[in-house]
Amino acid sequence: MNQLWDAVLWCLDPSNWQGPSGIGARSLEHLGYTALALVIASVIAVPVGWWVGHTGRGRGIAVAVSGAARALPTLGVVTLMGLMLGIGLAAPMTAFVVLAVPSILAAAYAGFEAVDHQVIDAARAQGLTEAQVLWRVEVPLGLPLLISGLRSAALQVIATATLAAYVGAGGLGRYLFLGLKTQDYAMMLGGSLIVVLLAIVLDLLFAAAGRAAVPRGVRVARQGLAQ
């Protein structure tokens, strides 16, 4: 328990926050990697997921790819890419994107599939074009699930982003590996605590976003049902 207390003290020590390798800088790097991975993964996974959900085709492949990608060990991808691409951010970022895609892809098409077909039928009956059905019905209704998928992906990435330091990039992983290799428990545990804290904050933010993303009409309907 002493060591955990030392770790907390390490986190609070102002001298550890200064400079390009201070806690503040490393945390920003860490969050930056997470954000970048999520953006890239979304650019890839969301259109594909929406297409699968909207047309109903290719679901088997999407599921299979998601499943296989989920099984890919991140350390393996980081070391493999590292050997091929050299030090720096490119190698770990590839691994993080691969890590994030399955959750986002699954949430994207699941969000569309969860939309009651009666609603889509009604929209078509009213004369909405396919594009309008997509953007005005399916996307808003599928948004909460998509956000929960993003949330799941974000948590996985922020937790694994510590591996970026293995191949010379930055992030909070630097404290982990340096503390581990030099038996500086305070640094090692302190770095871990900060990662955990950031993960929790991120989780709460996404949870709030998920609730806020429920379309007003659906929220009202749900409240009506609950009575």
Add this chain to the structure above:
Amino acid sequence: MRWILDNLPLIADRLWAHVATSLPAIVLALLISLPLGWLAHRYRPLNGPLLTGAGLMYALPSLPLFIVLPVLIGTGVRDAVNVVVALTLYGVALMVRSVADGLDGIPPEARNAATALGYRPLRRFLAVDLPLAGPVILSGLRVVAVSTVSLCTVGAVLGIPSLGMLFTDGFQRGILAQILTGIVLTVALALALDRLLVLAGRLLMPWARTPSRRAVRRSHRPGRSDQTDQTDQTDQAGQSVMPS
């Protein structure tokens, strides 16, 4: 590829170490999640805290957890106990929600019928609740199995034997074949476990076979939109079921 042929014993060693740490964790995760998920389902006040707690536990980064856990439970970092406990924690974090969701999805009519027939609560749980919640619990277990196998590799940077050591050693010596072997084996092991669980599900729950997606989707065409696919659910965490 010659590396693979020359190093089959090493590969076997690493594979065995990997299986020996991930399998117990998966089983333990299931066993621990059943009562916890039941608690979350049965007592509404506990539902929020338990599920949020599970979500937060999953948010714990793996490498730091492997390092912090020994401090809390008094083992060394490289102890098998440490790894299994850490992996179990993640498994439980993922599974509690599945168990709770599965139990939540049981039609009250079925429960009432069982009670009316004279089933005691424990027998009803085992003979009615669990089987009906089975498909959802199984889907959660599949996700846990895959993610546990994948997560087990991270410990290699701490010196914990697993397929992950093929990554660290291949990395140091620049042997791409070694890293690729590790990746392929990890994925293969995960997918093999997944398939085994699906088969087990079919054997244990033959009633839960769903019609193919095509049949269900055809029925969704205009005019017949009243059918829903009950076993194909997603939960709030965005963990989608992989239907068999």
Add this chain to the structure above:
Amino acid sequence: MTPKPRRSPLTHRSLITLAAVSALALTGCGSSDPLGGGASGSAGGDSGDGGGAGEAIVIGSQQYYSNEIIAELYAQALEAEGFTVEREYQIGQREVYLPELESGAIDVLPEYSGNLLQYYDAESTASTPEDIHAALAEVLPENLRALEPAEATDQDSYNVTREFAEEHSLTTLADLQNVDEPLTVAANSEFETRPYGPEGLREVYGVDVSLVPVEDSGGPLTVKALVDGDVQLADIYSADPSIQTQDLVTLEDPENLILPQNVTPIVSEAVNEDAAAVIEEVNAQLSAEELIDLNRQSVEDQASSADLATAWLAEQGLA
């Protein structure tokens, strides 16, 4: 909604069980070293049952392929003489395996003399192999001893590409002062706190470098970073074959900032005189060239440590 069922005895039982289990789980707060004591737990089927519990000699190695080769040399030599050996390889850095060595969970481990001395006594002024060996004998814990070192060394060294060396006329570390651009060095993360790392370099030679940590122990990624120009310096161990194959220049160290690192077996009390003699015989044959060659075969031919050890011992007539 259906009416809630009446409370059953089951709920009381489950609450009590839950409380009991939680209480048990919380009693495990230990203050023990979080990084130690893992040797007996490995599930790989090749772990020993702790020191002294049987006749098997437990041989460990760092998470460094070259160290594993040397450990395997000892292991097979001992087996040839009839000893039972158990292997615990790829453990991690010094701070992880030394506690295991001290506790007797591991019996033999090939170490590097200078670094080991500085680990136990950072202020030591010994700088020749003989002085270092003598100083080691004094600082090691009582139940450990250092056997005769090999001629082979595998020490940290600052390396630059030949182009960089020629461009700035570099031969010694002091010459780095003349370089205008900011200097970065690629090395394992623990290099940051090593006495010959950036801090030592600043103190002794007046040169400022910052560390880019790459955890491959001077391996292909570090070399690639140096050759690609992502860093200007790299900490590559002197027995690494890539110094020759990549035509790198090792900067000289006239002030002896970096201690010589002779391969020195550290053994526990479980290792008797006969076993120690076997190990020392192997060490006596291990010259610097031999070690570089073994490393080269490991990396270029991707040979396993077991195969390399069998072949080498046969060549030397030791097995």
